Amino acid sequence: MIALAIYFVAIVEGGMMQNTKTYLQLDVGFSGEQAAWFFTLLMLTSLVGRYLFGWFYDLLSVKGVSVCFIIIGMGALMALPVTGLFTAFIFCIVRGFGHGGVLVEIPVLAKHVFGERSMSRVISIYTGAYSLGMATGGWSFGYSYDYFGSYRVIFLVSIVLCLISASIVYRARPVFWQRYNHETEP
Numbered sequence: 584m585i586a587l588a589i590y591f592v593a594i595v596e597g598g599m600m601q602n603t604k605t606y607l608q609l610d611v612g613f614s615g616e617q618a619a620w621f622f623t624l625l626m627l628t629s630l631v632g633r634y635l636f637g638w639f640y641d642l643l644s645v646k647g648v649s650v651c652f653i654i655i656g657m658g659a660l661m662a663l664p665v666t667g668l669f670t671a672f673i674f675c676i677v678r679g680f681g682h683g684g685v686l687v688e689i690p691v692l693a694k695h696v697f698g699e700r701s702m703s704r705v706i707s708i709y710t711g712a713y714s715l716g717m718a719t720g721g722w723s724f725g726y727s728y729d730y731f732g733s734y735r736v737i738f739l740v741s742i743v744l745c746l747i748s749a750s751i752v753y754r755a756r757p758v759f760w761q762r763y764n765h766e767t768e769p
Contacts (some may be wrong), residue, residue: 632683
């Protein structure tokens with residue numbers, strides 16, 4: 584089930600990452616240069632997201648990953664009202680922050696749920712699910728744009744996929760993380 588959650592989130596990640604600049608140009612009307620600057624802001628924000636989510640995952644484990652998945656869905660939601668510079672700025676900050684968190688969730692889920700001994704096998708399964716999702720995302724976002732003439736429908740689908748993923752991961756039991764935290768308490 585966790586691999587399925589990762590697959591769903593990766594669909595959103597792949598589609599959003601491959602189509603953000605195009606979305607800002609075609610749906611919103613920014614120039615190519617403006618869209619590139621916003622994408623740069625998104626990527627810089629993702630650097631901050633990586634560090635903060637690393638700390639957050641150590642603090643909350645799978646519950647933190649669930650929050651990250653909700654933030655990724657919020658990034659898709661924040662894309663809907665983008666009409667100008669301010670709303671594009673807010674979209675890129677939220678989207679970038681979520682992207683930073685999703686880049687480090689696979690090893691956290693593998694270690695906290697299945698332990699260190701199983702990490703190599705579990706990470707390979709999760710990475711495969713993530714790769715399939717990234718490939719599916721790029722294709723599905725492009726197809727949705729061609730079919731509907733806008734990214735709005737696929738953004739709504741993305742929100743649903745992220746909520747499903749968040750609920751799956753929220754129910755995962757971080758047995759090894761709990762055991763480690765219990766053993767290190769004074």
